[in-house]
Amino acid sequence: MSNEIKRKSESLPTQKDIANQIHKIDKEVIDNLNKEIIKEQNIIKHKPHVCSEPSYERDYSYLCPDDWVKNSSDQCWGIDYDGHCESLKYFQDYTDDEKKEFELNCCVSWPKLKKTSHKQKREDTLRGSINPNNGLIVKPNK
Structure with a gap:
């Protein structure tokens, strides 16, 4: 039994x-984490740039x-455009x-x-009493 x-x-x-x-396990985990970090950094570098929209309506x-x-x-x-798109562009056919x-x-x-x-013309503005039955404006008699 002792043997x-x-x-x-x-x-x-x-x-x-x-x-x-x-x-060995720690090294594998660290290597995998480093690979993931490099992947994320590459994704961020190549991510399309998104710009904020101005608060006003454009023409x-x-x-x-x-x-x-x-x-x-x-x-x-x-x-003076310093963005990441072409600075010389044809826009004639752009919607x-x-x-x-x-x-x-x-x-x-x-x-x-x-x-x-x-400016609304005065004649376009409806004026008069309101009909209590239907809520419509009653045109004044001229």
Whole structure:
């Protein structure tokens, strides 16, 4: 029986074996974590840039974004543009939605929409008493 116990005890890992196994596992875990960190950093580097939308309405009837100029070949040129998109662009065939997408992806903005004043003609304004049965305005007799 003592031989059997001796044989079994010899087959058990030593403290050094256990420590080496732990270090091996730790190294594998650390290597995997480092790989994941590198993957995440690469994803962040190549992630498409998203720009914040201005708080005002824009007028996409303009050919070029704000601070861009139209050159002689009808291209829009962002002379001082420092974004990650092309700074020389044809926008003639762009729809309003495509201009908005370019605006959001490339951090540019089209000019602010000018509010047109719509003054109502006095004759268009309905005036008079309100009919209590249906809530409609009763036109005054002229």
